[in-house]
Amino acid sequence: MSNNDVSTGEPAKVFTGIRDVPIYAGESSAGNRLPGGPYRSAELIAIGLIMGPALWWFRTHEGGGFTVLAGAAAAAVVVTIILRMVLPTRRPSLLARASFAVSSIFPTHACAARPHARSSHGAQR
Template sequence: MPINDEVPTGEPAKVFTGIRDVPIYAGESSTGNRLPGGPYRSAELIAIGMIMLPALWWFRTHQDAGFTVLGAAAVLALAVTVILRMLLPKRRPSLAARASFALALILPKHACAAAPQTRSGRGTQR
């Protein structure tokens, strides 16, 4: 006896339900969707793009040149990414730290005006 799985919708199309064997990652970051060494910050992605995009263009337009330019660009992009990860801060300063930086910039530096120590005639300090 055939099972009728049709759901009437008022349209001539049929709606099929129950398909569960296809994994769908909508809005999620699965392990297959990440670049190696990531996550990358925007400065790192911009640097990688500025190095690799011209290298890929060169590789596609000069096909008989070999993989030298592409390999050198990959090594350079890796080196720049490592340098940026060492130099850039992990996170932004807090609002309190920014306020203290602004105050130190705006307010004048205090000069230390200490009175010179005087000695009495006997060599003792007052």
């Protein structure tokens, strides 16, 4: 074993000789990010469900032009904007949940349907 080899107890070796080249994996590097991101899973699923069939149609219909792709891209942008406005970015806090629970157990509004008091003659007041 040389000085640069690191023993892991496994048959594989870890080489640590290269130090001058930064290597990024996943979304940590700027080159791997999609425009307008980061995207949540609901947004990625919606984009995939819109763009997937559009790309399939574009590949199978050669004379179709780019109209379908442009329409699908526009639809994906609109759906992503709507999902960002509608879906919450994070879960409610514990204080908000406690407030919801208390207001559902002890409602602040009075009961609107209340029987009217009747006089001795049976007519309503």
